[in-house]
Amino acid sequence: MTEKQEKILNAALALFAEEGYRSTSTSKVAKRAEVSEGLIFRHFGNKEGLLQAIIQLGEEQASVLFADIITETDPREVIKKFIEMISKTSQDEESIVFWKLQFKIKWELEMYGEHKTEAVEQVLIKAFTELRYLQPEKEANLLLTLMDGLATRFILQKSFDLDGTIEFLKQKYKV
Structure with missing residues (x-):
C-alpha cells in the first residue's frame, strides 16, 4: 500500500467514524487526506470500494490477533489467549482508535x-471439547459474545474495569 493510499484510508476511517459512512463524501475524504478526489477513485473505485478496503484492513488485523490463538494446541492456553487478546489491543492508543472506528x-x-x-x-x-465441557459450541459462542461485549464496554465506558473482568473470566474458565 502506498503512503497516499494509507492517508486516504486513515482519513476515510476517521470521517466515517466522526460523521458516519452515509454522511461522508469522497470529496471530504480527499480534503482530509490532502489528495485529489480522482486519486480516491483511481485506487478504490468509489466510496463503497473505500469502505471495503477499510473492512478488509479490519479483517487483516483480526487475523493477526487470532493467529497466536489458532496455532495454539493446549486447550487451556487457547482459552486464556483468547480472553487476554483484548488486553493486547487496549494497550496501544492507535489500536484502540482503529477498533473503535x-x-x-x-x-x-x-x-x-x-x-x-x-x-x-x-x-x-x-478446546472446550478437549476440556470436556458439556456444550462446547455454546461455550465458544458465549465466550465470543462476551469478548465482543467487553470490547464494546471498553470502547464506550471510560470507567470500565477491563483488567478485573479479564481476570474474572480467566478464573471462571480456570486458565
Missing part, C-alpha cells in the same frame, strides 16, 4: 462479519 462502522451499516471469527470459533470449540 471499526465498531462504529459495523453498527452504522449493520454489518457484523461473523466470518472473521469462524477460525477462532472452531479452535475454541475444539
